Amino acid sequence: MKGRHAIGVAATLLFTLLTACDAPGPMWFWMRPESNFARILQDLFTQIVVLAVVVFVIVEGALLWAILRFRAESSTRVPTQTHGNTRMEIAWTIAPTLVLVAIAVPTVRTVFETYNPPKVANPIRIVAVGHQWWWEFQYPDLNIITANEIVFPAGQQVNLEIKSADVVHAFWIPKLGGKRDAIPMRTNVLWWTADQPGTYYGQCTQLCGTSHANMRLRAIVKTDAEWQAWLSAMGSATGVPPSRAPENVQRGYQLVSTGACIGCHAIKGTSLVARAGPDLTRFGDRITLGSGLYPNDEAHLIAWLRDPQGSKPGNKMPNLGLSDEDAAAIAAYLHSLK
Amino acid sequence: MAAIASAPHFAQEHGGHAKEHDNSLWSWVTTVDHKRIGILYGVSSFLFFLLGGIEASLIRTQLIVPNNRLVDPDTFNQLTTMHALTMVFLALMPLTAAFFNIAVPLMIGARDVAFPRLNAFSYWTFLVGALILNFGWIYGGSPDSGWFAYANITSRQYSPGPGMDYYTLGLQVLGVASMAAALNFIVTILNMRAPGMTLMRMPVFVWMTLVTSILIVLAFPVITVALIFLALDRMVGTSFFNPTGGGDPILWQHLFWIFGHPEVYILILPAMGVVSEILPTFSRKPLFGYHFVVYSGVAIGFLAFGVWSHHMFATGLGPIADSGFALATMLIAIPTGVKIFNWIGTLWDGAIRFTTAMLFATAFIAVFIVGGLSGVMHASPPAVLQQSATYFIVAHIHYVLFGGTIFGLFGGIYYWFPKVSGRLLSESAGKVHFWLTMVGMNIAFFPMHFLGLDGMPRRIYTYGADMGWSFWNLVSTLGVYLIIVGTLIFIGNIVWSVRSGVVAFSDPWDAATLEWSIPSPPPEHNFDRIPVVASARPLWDWKYGAAHSHESHAHAPIAGAQHGDDGEHIHMPNPSYWPLVTAVGLAVIAFGILFWIPMAIFGVFLLFFGINSWAFEPAG
Numbered sequence: 038m039k040g041r042h043a044i045g046v047a048a049t050l051l052f053t054l055l056t057a058c059d060a061p062g063p064m065w066f067w068m069r070p071e072s073n074f075a076r077i078l079q080d081l082f083t084q085i086v087v088l089a090v091v092v093f094v095i096v097e098g099a100l101l102w103a104i105l106r107f108r109a110e111s112s113t114r115v116p117t118q119t120h121g122n123t124r125m126e127i128a129w130t131i132a133p134t135l136v137l138v139a140i141a142v143p144t145v146r147t148v149f150e151t152y153n154p155p156k157v158a159n160p161i162r163i164v165a166v167g168h169q170w171w172w173e174f175q176y177p178d179l180n181i182i183t184a185n186e187i188v189f190p191a192g193q194q195v196n197l198e199i200k201s202a203d204v205v206h207a208f209w210i211p212k213l214g215g216k217r218d219a220i221p222m223r224t225n226v227l228w229w230t231a232d233q234p235g236t237y238y239g240q241c242t243q244l245c246g247t248s249h250a251n252m253r254l255r256a257i258v259k260t261d262a263e264w265q266a267w268l269s270a271m272g273s274a275t276g277v278p279p280s281r282a283p284e285n286v287q288r289g290y291q292l293v294s295t296g297a298c299i300g301c302h303a304i305k306g307t308s309l310v311a312r313a314g315p316d317l318t319r320f321g322d323r324i325t326l327g328s329g330l331y332p333n334d335e336a337h338l339i340a341w342l343r344d345p346q347g348s349k350p351g352n353k354m355p356n357l358g359l360s361d362e363d364a365a366a367i368a369a370y371l372h373s374l375k
Numbered sequence: 376m377a378a379i380a381s382a383p384h385f386a387q388e389h390g391g392h393a394k395e396h397d398n399s400l401w402s403w404v405t406t407v408d409h410k411r412i413g414i415l416y417g418v419s420s421f422l423f424f425l426l427g428g429i430e431a432s433l434i435r436t437q438l439i440v441p442n443n444r445l446v447d448p449d450t451f452n453q454l455t456t457m458h459a460l461t462m463v464f465l466a467l468m469p470l471t472a473a474f475f476n477i478a479v480p481l482m483i484g485a486r487d488v489a490f491p492r493l494n495a496f497s498y499w500t501f502l503v504g505a506l507i508l509n510f511g512w513i514y515g516g517s518p519d520s521g522w523f524a525y526a527n528i529t530s531r532q533y534s535p536g537p538g539m540d541y542y543t544l545g546l547q548v549l550g551v552a553s554m555a556a557a558l559n560f561i562v563t564i565l566n567m568r569a570p571g572m573t574l575m576r577m578p579v580f581v582w583m584t585l586v587t588s589i590l591i592v593l594a595f596p597v598i599t600v601a602l603i604f605l606a607l608d609r610m611v612g613t614s615f616f617n618p619t620g621g622g623d624p625i626l627w628q629h630l631f632w633i634f635g636h637p638e639v640y641i642l643i644l645p646a647m648g649v650v651s652e653i654l655p656t657f658s659r660k661p662l663f664g665y666h667f668v669v670y671s672g673v674a675i676g677f678l679a680f681g682v683w684s685h686h687m688f689a690t691g692l693g694p695i696a697d698s699g700f701a702l703a704t705m706l707i708a709i710p711t712g713v714k715i716f717n718w719i720g721t722l723w724d725g726a727i728r729f730t731t732a733m734l735f736a737t738a739f740i741a742v743f744i745v746g747g748l749s750g751v752m753h754a755s756p757p758a759v760l761q762q763s764a765t766y767f768i769v770a771h772i773h774y775v776l777f778g779g780t781i782f783g784l785f786g787g788i789y790y791w792f793p794k795v796s797g798r799l800l801s802e803s804a805g806k807v808h809f810w811l812t813m814v815g816m817n818i819a820f821f822p823m824h825f826l827g828l829d830g831m832p833r834r835i836y837t838y839g840a841d842m843g844w845s846f847w848n849l850v851s852t853l854g855v856y857l858i859i860v861g862t863l864i865f866i867g868n869i870v871w872s873v874r875s876g877v878v879a880f881s882d883p884w885d886a887a888t889l890e891w892s893i894p895s896p897p898p899e900h901n902f903d904r905i906p907v908v909a910s911a912r913p914l915w916d917w918k919y920g921a922a923h924s925h926e927s928h929a930h931a932p933i934a935g936a937q938h939g940d941d942g943e944h945i946h947m948p949n950p951s952y953w954p955l956v957t958a959v960g961l962a963v964i965a966f967g968i969l970f971w972i973p974m975a976i977f978g979v980f981l982l983f984f985g986i987n988s989w990a991f992e993p994a995g
Contacts, residue, residue: 121667137751218689221618244521244525246533
């Protein structure tokens with residue numbers, strides 16, 4: 038019995054290992070940057086890594102040589118009692134200094150670069166506000182508010198202002214740029230121009246409470262045409278379903294606009310205007326829900342509505358005690374918002 | 376073993392000389408003997424090392440597969456916070472204190488520390504602080520905002536439970552213990568060296584103890600201030616760190632890291648000192664460039680206070696501050712590099728014997744180089760914008776504190792265990808322990824570099840299966856299991872060797888420093904006669920003559936062979952329970968503040984009663 042058990046454990050372990058090998062490769066490897074900002078960080082990092090590898094090989098090589106060459110397990114030889122060599126020691130004080138100068142000069146140059154966004158004609162201003170445990174994105178010049186998916190076009194500069202509504206968070210999209218902390222009562226800046234359209238993963242990186250690990254986000258980088266379409270769609274968005282909409286969508290709208298949802302959420306064009314929770318305008322457009330946790334499909338949305346705590350521990354949405362039908366109606370309505 | 380057997384048995388052999396030791400519980404509770412206090416520190420800190428290891432194992436097991444539900448997120452946050460706090464404050468620092476206690480008085484030719492009762496007080500106070508810090512496992516939940524506890528998530532509003540109160544009170548009590556111990560060792564080292572032992576003849580381990588103690592004395596007041604502010608914010612509603620009341624969360628970060636960065640060196644310098652003792656002994660050579668090694672240790676101590684903001688490069692302090700702290704941080708790489716080169720210089724042309732202690736010491740160098748180089752990568756703010764708060768940093772900190780501090784201290788345990796117990800640890804079990812730990816450590820922590828580069832943040836309790844992080848997380852966790860096996864073998868080795876190990880004579884390693892000139896274990900008064908020192912390697916002078924010494928005017932031994940002065944009339948301090956009573960007073964105050972204020976008032980009385988009785992205790 039015991040042996041069988043051990044074989045079972047070993048087989049499970051092996052299987053896990055193999056499936057892990059088979060899993061998708063690292064998708065967010067930031068040493069392959071996809072914006073100008075991430076690239077200047079990467080260029081500097083690469084220089085440092087190259088120097089570090091050279092130093093590593095030389096020093097570990099010398100260490101290995103010494104321990105292999107001068108091993109004397111059984112001998113009672115008393116080696117020459119050298120106490121030091123001042124010239125040599127000065128030399129190996131100067132050598133690391135030179136390596137560090139080679140790192141320091143580009144470092145300082147790049148530091149200033151990161152703090153000074155290139156002056157361009159019409160950068161897109163986006164304010165990213167960290168909340169426990171989701172992100173709000175405001176476009177102050179465009180009168181748009183959205184949540185958890187930051188949308189902008191490739192090839193245009195984005196100037197980000199990073200803030201927090203409660204505790205310290207950190208905003209990070211590995212492929213596009215480094216992280217900056219979101220600190221209450223302060224504003225930090227980041228900027229970048231994304232190379233090409235695509236979907237990029239991001240996550241809060243400053244421990245911010247229970248669901249810190251679930252405070253994820255996506256950057257949706259669009260082509261110019263898609264961006265213009267998104268802008269006009271967001272501009273003309275109205276949350277009231279048209280009269281030809283299916284019955285359960287209508288019912289969902291009724292539930293949302295008269296129920297507890299109005300306490301926290303906003304949907305443009307409706308009576309929902311609260312800002313405590315994520316703005317749900319054009320929610321059906323989003324690819325994820327729960328701050329980047331789940332694919333935005335019917336099953337996950339209903340599961341969320343039925344039991345928010347089960348979907349995302351600690352989050353501020355209470356269990357509303359929705360019936361299956363009500364949850365389905367609300368899901369249908371929310372998914373119709375596109 | 377051959378080398379050990381052939382080591383000349385030079386010094387005083389007091390077989391059966393020492394009085395039967397009183398081993399009653401009471402004798403341990405009231406002891407003021409630095410060797411016994413060292414053993415108490417060693418055993419307690421090792422138990423906390425196991426506790427921190429259990430926490431680490433739970434963390435790694437939670438992360439072994441994506442979307443795991445072994446522990447819930449709040450428990451996970453408590454585990455990561457307590458793993459760091461336990462390892463830093465309850466395992467590594469007191470383990471270095473165990474070495475200070477056991478080795479420093481013996482190495483400088485002293486009969487005890489300067490203030491033996493204060494020494495006992497430090498130990499009991501450490502135990503009290505450890506109890507407070509861990510009280511959350513029993514009642515109310517442990518601290519869960521990270522060991523760095525960045526404001527304002529630590530405020531009553533966002534951390535309503537008692538966890539952060541245990542944090543503020545526990546760390547303050549631990550600070551008292553550390554301060555008292557550090558002052559004790561500074562005074563001991565400066566005033567109680569044997570005649571002839573100038574500062575520049577002190578063993579490097581003693582030097583590093585001195586530098587570490589000075590760092591503790593300068594760094595702990597800063598965290599104490601921060602902790603008092605935080606306690607006031609939480610308990611009486613002040614707004615030092617609360618932004619809605621006009622406070623500044625960034626102020627906490629500055630105060631914490633002004634303490635926190637020197638703290639890193641408080642953890643690593645003693646290990647560097649241990650390695651600087653082991654390498655020469657098992658290379659049969661003096662330390663290469665003693666002066667450079669000492670000065671670089673002092674330089675690291677100085678620079679430690681000028682680099683704290685490199686922990687805050689993502690905070691957005693502005694280009695001038697970022698550049699300044701980047702350059703200061705890079706400077707630290709110079710003395711660190713000098714140390715590594717001098718250690719390799721010590722090995723060079725030596726006659727190297729790979730005992731387990733030596734394996735750990737050389738592995739320390741090999742692994743510390745990795746941590747040092749990733750440290751240089753973290754000195755560059757723009758590069759840090761990508762690395763910070765990812766597993767790349769977790770890899771770095773573990774290469775430095777596991778591969779560095781723990782390897783150095785394991786080496787020290789194998790090295791000094793015979794001096795303390797009179798028996799050698801098993802070398803064959805030791806080598807299995809070493810290789811499991813070395814391989815396990817690299818399997819556990821090297822993949823974390825890849826995870827960091829792939830964008831995995833630290834301190835997350837779960838991750839998606841579609842992130843591409845599954846493989847290296849699995850590998851890393853398996854590495855931790857190897858470390859666990861190695862540690863179990865180590866425990867077995869200790870338990871077996873303390874009773875049945877090969878008997879160690881006074882000088883099993885053919886070493887050069889004073890502690891090896893007296894019996895193992897040493898008599899209570901250590902030295903029958905205080906030795907007179909003429910070089911940095913007094914024992915080698917006496918064993919092999921001054922010809923081997925750099926200082927040609929070294930004299931023949933004065934102490935050592937002759938022990939005509941019987942040890943019976945040497946005045947040694949009496950046992951005392953007042954240090955324990957005083958420490959209990961601190962505990963009563965702390966728990967009173969937590970649960971019932973009148974109890975705290977009683978604690979204050981108990982504290983003063985303890986101090987008063989201690990002060991007027993008759994000298995016997």
